[in-house]
Amino acid sequence: MQTSAALGRIKPSPTLAITSKVIELKRAGVDVIGLGAGEPDFDTPDFIKEAAIEAIRAGKTKYTNVDGTAELKEAIAAKFKRDNGLDYTPAQITVNVGGKHTLFNAIVATVDAGDEVIVPAPYWVSYPDVVQFAGGTPVFVECGAEQNYKLKPEQLEAAITPRTKWLILNSPSNPTGAGYTAGELKALGEVLDRHPHVWIFADDMYEHITYEGFEFATIAQVCPSLYGRTLTVNGCSKAYAMTGWRIGFAGGAAPLIKAIAKLQSQSTSNPCSIAQAAATAALNGDQSFLNDRARAFQARRDLVVSMLNQVNGMTCPRPEGAFYVYPEFSGLIGKKTPSGQTIDSDSTLVAYLLEDAKVAAVPGVAFGLSPAMRISYATSDALLEQACERIQRACAALS
Numbered sequence: 001m002q003t004s005a006a007l008g009r010i011k012p013s014p015t016l017a018i019t020s021k022v023i024e025l026k027r028a029g030v031d032v033i034g035l036g037a038g039e040p041d042f043d044t045p046d047f048i049k050e051a052a053i054e055a056i057r058a059g060k061t062k063y064t065n066v067d068g069t070a071e072l073k074e075a076i077a078a079k080f081k082r083d084n085g086l087d088y089t090p091a092q093i094t095v096n097v098g099g100k101h102t103l104f105n106a107i108v109a110t111v112d113a114g115d116e117v118i119v120p121a122p123y124w125v126s127y128p129d130v131v132q133f134a135g136g137t138p139v140f141v142e143c144g145a146e147q148n149y150k151l152k153p154e155q156l157e158a159a160i161t162p163r164t165k166w167l168i169l170n171s172p173s174n175p176t177g178a179g180y181t182a183g184e185l186k187a188l189g190e191v192l193d194r195h196p197h198v199w200i201f202a203d204d205m206y207e208h209i210t211y212e213g214f215e216f217a218t219i220a221q222v223c224p225s226l227y228g229r230t231l232t233v234n235g236c237s238k239a240y241a242m243t244g245w246r247i248g249f250a251g252g253a254a255p256l257i258k259a260i261a262k263l264q265s266q267s268t269s270n271p272c273s274i275a276q277a278a279a280t281a282a283l284n285g286d287q288s289f290l291n292d293r294a295r296a297f298q299a300r301r302d303l304v305v306s307m308l309n310q311v312n313g314m315t316c317p318r319p320e321g322a323f324y325v326y327p328e329f330s331g332l333i334g335k336k337t338p339s340g341q342t343i344d345s346d347s348t349l350v351a352y353l354l355e356d357a358k359v360a361a362v363p364g365v366a367f368g369l370s371p372a373m374r375i376s377y378a379t380s381d382a383l384l385e386q387a388c389e390r391i392q393r394a395c396a397a398l399s
């Protein structure tokens, strides 16, 4: 069968491909350490699981309102107020099958052929593909390590055209962990104030995984003038270790929320009723464990940043949040492996690390900024230390 032109514009998720490769190697008995996964290694807390079991027992097993139950929307409204000082009514809130689905819905519901979406690079792998699926054009803006992987106001100004529909802002970022301060968001907001046709997709999925010395802020809160054209996106996957439950959500202008519901009504319908009950419990429950988990991630960040910065030719910026680091290694390009292969790209280095050191990372090319790689440190301290030692040894063997 001939597949569609829209399908031809996208590629399978490269990060999920690495995860599959690691599973395959492990099954074959190879002692590989996977640092490619984009999910916390913690389990979903018990009180959330109990709420799901209770929901099944109570018969919450039927269709719900297409874009979320009243209870969950209320819990999300309370979350936005509590954490972000943002007021959203239920008509301004959408619940979707994971944050990726929120992205897909928002873009497919609003982007036409020829529309442009500004995507600061490095970027989360799904942004350009979803834009392209919708027929739009991703406009990449390179934000390298020298600017802490963050978009500058003058770069934003230069990227905006009359065709710009959205700016995607992700903080803290996948793949770099970089987080925008309130001041940095304000400076971007001043540019956006001059261009009222541009909407902002604020992806705050890693809001609760941030580190000491950094205070999380989101653009609709910091720049009230942008509230009406910002979609503030969040979800349960990362904060509550609920990647498998598939709950993402967003707050924004009621007409946009309605458009998303229209699309969702003809695709997935409601997100799983039981997962919605679990998400309601997660958002309404005691939030103190979030901080404990963030502190555990912080210790791992410190370990990984310190060990990778000991590698000659590698520079690893210290991120403000998420559970990724994005070391750049232009200093290793051109070197040779012990078997005589030249390291000519980040894909070659990552392949060498997998082959020689049995450590799996994701090459920067997947995220639009090379030469670099994404390392996820959502794994035990012991494994991380071992993985970093292996990377140090393999890189030291390059000549």
Ligand SMILES: Cc1ncc(COP(=O)(O)O)c(C=O)c1O
Pocket (backbone or CB within 6 Å): 038, 097, 098, 099, 100, 101, 124, 170, 173, 174, 203, 205, 235, 236, 237, 243, 246, 247, 248
């Ligand atoms: C930046 C960012 N946004 C959104 C998501 C979507 O999360 P999910 O669809 O698992 O809820 C992810 C997941 O990797 C992410 O990294």
